Amino acid sequence: MAKYNEKDISFYGEGIDGDLIAGQPDTDGLVDLLMTSDYESARQDISNRARTQTGDWRSHPQIGGDLELLEGEPNTRDTANQGVSQLLQTLTYDGRFAAGDVEVRAVPIDIYTIDFFCFVDAGEDTPIVVNQSTNL
Structure with missing residues (x-):
């Protein structure tokens, strides 16, 4: 387990x-x-990666959850899974967070909103948790 x-x-x-x-x-x-x-x-770091788009960080061009790409999409399981995939990619691509320590869950809030909960196991009693709400 990595040190966070x-x-x-x-x-x-x-x-x-x-x-x-x-x-x-x-x-x-x-x-x-x-x-x-x-x-x-x-x-x-989790919040920065979830809230930004790929290319927003000049010195780190691959950082970005790209959740705004979900805007206009229907609130379906496929849309939620796409957001989960994008978040897992940005959280783990450079080794900042180990893939085995990260879990992302999508929770539909209403017809136009999905909350993405990012969990990172830091070896403590409770994980590091960041919620990123996304309007579709």
């Missing part, structure tokens, strides 16, 4: 704004960028 509790710069905070967040001042009053807590870096 590394640290990175935190840029989501309480919401998904994409802004860098300043940390608390140290004893000298200096402020640095806030770092992620345990597994928050993995959550950020």
